[in-house]
Each structure stands twice: as C-alpha cells, then as structure tokens.
Amino acid sequence: MTKYPDLAFFLDRLVAIEYIHEPLLAPSEEIREAYRKTKDWGQYEKSFFELMQQRNVLESLTPGQFEGNVALLCSEADPEKCHRRLVAEMLSRHWNTLGHSYQVRHLLISKPKAQKKRRPKITASCQSSSSPTSR
Secondary structure: OOOOOHHHHHHHHHHOOOOOOOHHHOOOHHHHHHHHHHOOHHHHHHHHHHHHHHOOHHHHOOHHHHOOOOOOOOOOOOOOOOHHHHHHHHHHHHHHHOOOOOOOOOOOOOOOOOOOOOOOOOOOOOOOOOOOOOO
C-alpha cells in the first residue's frame, strides 16, 4: 500500500495531481482502536463527528480549498464504513447550506466475480509420417 509521501510523489509525477495531506480530517488513534475492538460503526461515527467539532473543521476549511475536482483518500475500499465518506458528506452538507454547490460521488470499482478454477485440458496430438522406406 502506498502512503504519504510516496503517494504525493507518484500522483505528481505520473498524472500531475497535487496531493495535500490533511491530518485535521483523520480519525484519532483512539477512535480507530475502539472501532477495531467493538466494530460499532454507530459509535465510530458519533466519536468522529465529535472530534471534527472539537477540531473546528467546518470553520477551519473553506470551500475555496476544494474547488474543481477533489478526491478524498482513505485505505478503506468502500465508502460505507469510511471516514472519507463522513468528511465529504459533512463538508458538502455544510457548504451547500451556505449557498455553494458541492456534490459527492463515490468512485467504486466492482470486483470481478470469482470464476471456478478449471483444470486445463491436456490434448496431445501425434502425427506420424509413415512413408515406406525402401531398402
């Protein structure tokens, strides 16, 4: 898995995308650890939003910082139980009430269906050129 600062390097060099690391939007270690132990997503969300409020995220970030196409990244594959979804929805809901127009789209890759492994068919062909040999 690629992490910051490698991610910033590769995004810049390969596709000319600027990467900004914003720890303000990350869950605390305590919140992550509690979720790992309990798997209680409702409590995770509650704790995460309380943390965002304590950090004054809505007052600290401006819509201008999110102009154009912006992608929020996280190590979770799906948005259902991911802090990036919580952040994106929180920011867009807040800024849309202030008259801005932000839309959240989750980029998903569907996993291919697992195919049964088949044993390869072994085919053999023999060709003989039986031509009479004269002696």
